[in-house]
Amino acid sequence: MQLFLPIAEVAVNAFLILGIGGLVGMLSGMFGVGGGFLITPLLFMVGIPPPVAVATSTNQIVASSVSALFAHIRRKTVDYRMGLILLAGGLFGSTVGVVLFNWMKSLGQVDLLIELCYVFLLGIVGLMMLVESLRALRRHRAGAPPQRRRRSRIHGLPLKMRFRISGLYISVFPPLLVGVAVGVLSAVMGVGGGFIMVPAMIYLLGMPTRVVIGTSLFQIIFTTAYTTMLHAVTNHTVDMVLALLLILGGVVGAQVGAILGQKLRAEQLRILLALLVIAVSLQIATGLVLRPGELFSLEPGVPL
């Protein structure tokens, strides 16, 4: 069934979009990541203009994060105070990100900015995850007990604060900075940033693993909601019909993914996710390095 999207101004196959939402929802249910980093490039591939794809996927992430957060609230695995500090940084970061996005757009380099961000971040995060989970798998095979986390080196900074749920007493600057970085990425790449934030919270801030997902979801809801508003007001590029289709597909997919996830082992899941992330990164990198078939591109409107 073809559906005409009012903002993207293209007709798309509704089932294809539902399928993309479902696939990404399934992965996010399996791996516990938002999946924005997959939705945005997939939307590019089906012909959605990049600015609309980026803005709309932030709206979709709001929905999937709200849906996932409820379970964490029930289990009391959300550190609200940490979430609010991350959020304060995140709001600042998104604003910077949207300004950067619009500036690069006026220079005609927004595609390059988005693609470079994807290549580097996905490449680095994917490799890190792969190495980490291979190591864990080897330890698991050898039967040795998992190593204790190293304490991070951020305890010398001023303005310390107590985070009761995380059991931490650290300076507010590291979480603020993590928030800013994730906010910028969220605006530029159309992602929630969970795949950056979760490792940063564990390895940089030293938060216990059980509160990490809930807290990052809590923060992501507000950053992506804010980013959605910024894109809606400055670029008019949020497509509500597209977002609804993605959300519908994603909701169903997430349930399927959660069931599948319980049947696979955690390390194997992580290796799968790492390989997937690296594959997406390589795919985008090839596009930048190989000579494109068409050297010219069109952009409606005239730059300022």
Next chain:
Amino acid sequence: MRGLLALVALLLWPLAAAAEEVVMGLSADNVAITTTFDGESLLVFGAVKRDAPPPEGAPLEVIVTLSGPLTPVTVREKERILGLWVNRDWIRVSAAPSFYAIATTGPLGDILTDTEDLRQSVTIPRAIRAIGQTVENVDEFVDALIRIRMESGVYRVMEGAVELDQETLFRTSFDLPANLIEGIYHARIFLTRGGRLVDRFDTTISVEKVGLERWLFNLAQHQAFLYGLLSLVLAVAAGWAANAAAQALKR
């Protein structure tokens, strides 16, 4: 007196000889873009009205053009910088039709002279205006614009797509693509003989979003804040509903 009459007759003669006029019809004079809009077929038909039998010599040919609203476009060219393909030079095209289709009874080169083309702006390159260039090889950019739009199907040349019966009745149809933009579309019909214009007829078709499409588009453009809020409310409600449904299923 006789000399004057002869002069008037001489002046009128070419007009009288070319007294062939177009009468035209359309299957629809407006196109509504709804949520399920999947492109539409537009039929253009008409007849040639004449007082005298068709003149001898070159046969009558018909050219029908359909043009979407003119919009500005930026054309960018990628160049290799530090091993990466990056947008570099660009031109702004001040007015290019968002949609342009030409249907004819025969090869354009044979049935329309360059002079007439220039005068009437019939072919695609003639319908595009590029100004304010920052690069020298402007033609390459304009060619690229035409090539990309031809490939995506919004620019079309359909030689031989007009059926002409007895040099009197003609018809052709345009398949409008699904990614139409709103606005006034201009349809023009040209009658030519031996490459020269005999008559021309213009009409318009309005294409507009209707219903939900129109409402959402206007809201997003003119009340962006409200639109953003509505998107968020929908997202939060959907997320909450999904969770509630999953909980209900578990029980």
